[in-house]
Amino acid sequence: MELTAGLCCHELDFQWPGKGNKGEMVLRDIEARFLPGTITLVTGETGAGKSTMLHLLAGLLRPTAGEVRADGDPVSRWPAQHKNRWRQQVGIVFQHLALIPDLSVAENLLLRLLPCRISDDRMKRSIVRQLAEADLSDAAASPARELSGGQRQRLAIARALIGHPRFVLMDEPTAFQDDDHTSRVGRQLEAAAKEGAVVVVCSHDPRLRKLDSIDRQYHLAASSLTLRYEG
C-alpha cells in the first residue's frame, strides 16, 4: 500500500473478542480511503458496523486483521501511548455523545483542549468561537445535563471540531437536529474540510446524503464496505 495523506483502511477485519460473538465478523476486508479536504459519508443499516468502523479509524479499537494508516503511519499497529497522543489530531462524535453531564458546556470543550499544550488565551478563544458556531454561547456555563437532545449533540460536534483536528469522525451527528441545524452542521463539516481535515461521517440520515458538499459515499452492509458515490 502506498504512503498517502488522509486515512486509509487496508484489508481491515474486525471481530469482537470473546466467546459470545460466535465468530461473526463485524467488518471484513475493508478497503477505503478518506482524503484530506473531503467529506465522506458512510451509510448503512443500524447494526451494520458503522460505529465500530469509526472507532477503528479513531484508534479506539484494534483491528483483528489489516491496518489503518493515518497520513501513511500505521496507527492501528501503534502501542496505546503513541495512539493516545495521535488522537489529539482526531475529533470524534460518538453516537451516544459521551458528554460529561455534570461539567459545564464550556468545560466539556475544555477537556478536548487540555492535553494539546496550548495557551490559556488560545483555549478561551477557541471555546468562545466553537460555542458561537454551535449556537450554544448562552449555555456556556450550564451543566451539559441541562441541555436538550439537539443542543447536547451540537455540543458533542463542537467538542469534536474544536482545536482544528486533522481527522474529524462523526457518528450520526444529525440524529437529533432539525433541518436548520442539520444545515448548520453541514456548513461546519464543509468548513473543517476546507481547512484540510479528513471528514468521515457515519449516518443513515437522508438529509445528509443530499448535501452538495459530500465528496464520497460508502455503504456498509454485510460486513463489507462498497463505494456508492464519488464526486
Next chain:
Amino acid sequence: MPGNHHLAMLFWAAREVLRVPGRSVLLFICLSSLVFLMSTPLLFGRALDETWMRLVKGAPDLVIRRIDAGGWAPLPSDESVSLAGTVPGALDPVARLWGVATGPDGPLTVVASAGVLSEDATNGIKPPSAGQAIVGQLIKRSVSGTQLKLVSRHQIEVEVVGSFPPDTHLVTSDVVWIAEEDARQLLGLSPNQASDIAIRLFRKEEETAIQKDLAAAFPWPVRITDRSTSALRHHSLATKAGGVGVLLAVPALLAMLFLITEVIVGSRRRFSFWVLLQSMGWTTGDLVRVELAKAVIVGAPAIVSGLTLAHAFVFSTRLAGITAYLISGRRKLPALTLDATGALLVMIYVTVLVGLPYLAAVFLTSLRATSGDPQRLIGSDSWS
C-alpha cells in the same frame, strides 16, 4: 508551553476534586484520621521519652527513702546524711523535704527545700516565708483568689505570693514551694526529719554496685531509686505507647487500602471517563499526573490536619490528658515537650508511612487502568 500545560492540568485536577465533593471529603476524613491515629501514639511515646530524660537530667543519681511496714517513712536527716557520706563514691548527700498533698484540683507536689527543685525553676525567686507559697502555672490557674488550702497529714492554708516562670512549666506545673516549717506541719514531720536523701555519684557506672553498700550503711530498711531505673520505667511506657501506634497502623493501613480500592479501582464510571479522555488525546501520562495531583490536593491537607490534630492531642494542656489516659491509663502526666527535630522525624515518618502507599496506590491503579488500549472497555460501556 509545558509549564502552562502542567498548571492547566493542576487546575483541572482541583476541578475534578470539586466535582465529587462527598467522595473528596470522605477521603480527606479517612486519611486525616489514619494519620491522626498513627502519629498520636508515636508523638506521645517520643515526647514522653524526651520529657522524662529532661526531667531527670538535673536529678540526683540516687535517692534513698526509708521504708517500714506502713510504706514510706521519714528518716532522721542529720544521721542519714552522715551515714550516706561514709560510703565511698557517694557524694554530696542532701536531706530533702517534700511530699504529696491534696490541693484544689487533686494531688500536687509540695517542696520545701531548694534542692528538690532545679536552679532554673527557683532562679530569681525569693524563697517563701511562713504562710506563703510559690506555685506552678497549673496550680496558679486552679486557685481562686490567693489562698491555697493544702491537705496531707494535716491541713494548712497558705497565701500564693508568686509563681514559677512559665518556661519551667515542665517541672513545676504541679509544684507548690512552701516554707520548711509549713511543710513539716503539713506532712507531719518533726524538725530533724527529712523525706529522702539525694546523692550524687563520683562514677555514674557504679550506680548499681553502690546501692548494696548504701543499703548496708543504714540501720533500717531503705529503698534506693537510681536514675537509670526510673528512666527505663518511663522509657518502657513510652515504647509501649509507640507500640500501640504500630498496632493501630496495621488495621488502619488495611482500611486505607480498601478505601483506595473502592475510590480508585472500584469505579467503572471512572474507567469510562478515562477512556473518553483518551479518545480526546489525553495520554497515560496526562491521566496519571491528574490522578496524582488530585491525590496530593486531597492528601496533603489531610495529612497536615491529621498531624496538627495529633500535635494538639499530645501537647495541648486541655487535650493531652485524654491522650495520656487512652494510651497510658494515667491522666496526670507532666506537660510533654518534644524538640523540633524529634517532632519533625515523627511527622516525616508518618507522612512517608501513609503518603507513599497512598500515592503509590493511586499511581499504580491509574497507570494500570490507563496504559492499555481503550478497546477492552468500549464494547461494554454505554458512553460509546
